[in-house]
Every structure is written in C-alpha cells, then in structure tokens.
Amino acid sequence: KNEVEQSPQNLTAQEGEFITINCSYSVGISALHWLQQHPGGGIVSLFMLSSGKKKHGRLIATINIQEKHSSLHITASHPRDSAVYICAAPDRGAQKLVFGQGTRLTINP
Amino acid sequence: ETGVTQSPTHLIKTRGQQVTLRCSSQSGHNTVSWYQQALGQGPQFIFQYYREEENGRGNFPPRFSGLQFPNYSSELNVNALELDDSALYLCASTPGGGRTDTQYFGPGTRLTVL
Numbered sequence: 140k141n142e143v144e145q146s147p148q149n150l151t152a153q154e155g156e157f158i159t160i161n162c163s164y165s166v167g168i169s170a171l172h173w174l175q176q177h178p179g180g181g182i183v184s185l186f187m188l189s190s191g192k193k194k195h196g197r198l199i200a201t202i203n204i205q206e207k208h209s210s211l212h213i214t215a216s217h218p219r220d221s222a223v224y225i226c227a228a229p230d231r232g233a234q235k236l237v238f239g240q241g242t243r244l245t246i247n248p
Numbered sequence: 249e250t251g252v253t254q255s256p257t258h259l260i261k262t263r264g265q266q267v268t269l270r271c272s273s274q275s276g277h278n279t280v281s282w283y284q285q286a287l288g289q290g291p292q293f294i295f296q297y298y299r300e301e302e303n304g305r306g307n308f309p310p311r312f313s314g315l316q317f318p319n320y321s322s323e324l325n326v327n328a329l330e331l332d333d334s335a336l337y338l339c340a341s342t343p344g345g346g347r348t349d350t351q352y353f354g355p356g357t358r359l360t361v362l
Contacts, residue, residue, distance in 0.1 A: 180358065227291075
C-alpha cells in the first residue's frame with residue numbers, strides 16, 4: 140500500500156512569495172500527479188511527472204524517484220493561486236491513485 | 249474545463265435512503281474512477297470501471313456500486329445511506345488504463361446525509 144504524505148498542511152503567504160509544497164510517498168512509482176482543487180470542489184490536473192522537472196507558467200514540479208519525493212513550486216504567487224494542492228501516486232499493483240491530504244494554500248494580497 | 253460533467257451538483261438525503269450520482273466522461277475515455285472526499289481530507293478511491301467492467305475497488309462496502317455505459321457515462325449508487333457518507337463525490341476519466349494517465353476530474357457532487 141502506498142502512503143502519500145504532504146507538507147505543510149496549511150500555508151499562508153504574501154503575494155509575490157515563492158511557494159514550495161512537498162510530497163513524499165512510500166512505494167516506488169512510475170508517475171506522480173499534482174492536482175489543484177478550488178473551493179467548491181473542482182479538481183484540475185496540473186502535472187503528471189515521472190522524472191526531472193516540469194514547468195507550466197509560474198508552476199514548477201520536480202520529482203526525485205530514488206528519494207520518493209516531489210515538490211510543487213509557485214513563483215511570484217498571486218491570490219488566485221489560493222487553493223488546495225494535492226499530490227497523488229499510483230498504488231503498487233492496484234488500478235488506483237492514492238492521494239495526499241492536500242495543502243491548503245492562502246495567498247494574501 | 250475538463251469535459252467531464254457530474255450531476256447533480258448538490259444533493260440532500262436522509263439515512264437509509266438510496267442515491268444515484270452520474271458522471272459523463274469525455275468521448276473516448278474508457279476508464280472512469282470514482283472517489284469520495286470527506287471534508288478536509290484527500291479523495292479516497294471507491295472503484296474504477298474500464299470498458300463497462302469493474303477494474304479495481306477500494307475499501308468501500310458493497311452498498312457502494314457502480315455502472316459504466318457504452319456512451320462514456322457512469323453511475324455511482326449508494327444504498328442504505330449513512331451519515332458518514334456525507335462527502336464530495338468525484339469522478340475522473342482517462343483514455344486508457346487509469347493510474348499513470350492524466351486524470352480529468354468532474355466538478356463533483358456534494359452529498360449531505362441527514
């Protein structure tokens with residue numbers, strides 16, 4: 140069973156700050172997902188990565204497969220980035236994703 | 249906009265009742281997964297369907313059941329509702345086998361059981 144842990148659980152920052160959210164998992168995986176969930180529930184897939192780094196606008200995701208660790212970074216954060224960020228990893232041998240508890244990010248103007 | 253829709257958006261039921269939640273996936277997406285997300289928690293996997301067959305199940309009792317139809321729609325049925333079933337129910341579809349594909353989530357159905 141793959142356990143997925145995120146940190147921090149809550150993060151409050153000022154507009155413009157550089158944000159880092161961390162994700163650790165217990166079982167070797169082939170790909171990891173980063174998701175964004177806004178109030179009201181809708182989930183958007185941000186990244187799926189299996190090695191190295193991916194960048195999309197101000198969002199950067201990195202993964203270290205050997206260390207079983209991934210990070211999501213937000214540069215020049217903005218209040219509209221306020222959301223819950225969730226990482227998810229496949230459960231070994233099972234056709235499902237295991238989700239972290241999420242990190243609630245609040246960016247104040 | 250993920251192309252995945254869910255209905256209804258909100259629903260209130262009482263204990264013991266039955267509920268059916270619906271999901272419409274993108275055309276060509278053969279796999280649909282259903283998740284339950286309690287308040288303040290990450291989503292928990294309920295089950296997955298691939299080409300109309302159940303393809304994996306999480307730790308949910310048999311009163312949680314599902315169907316997938318050839319037109320890329322699916323249903324989640326919950327019988328004998330309990331208070332703890334109150335949650336956001338999400339479906340997600342992918343073109344292929346599921347776990348390493350990008351998942352396209354619907355907006356969710358928020359179920360309240362009184």
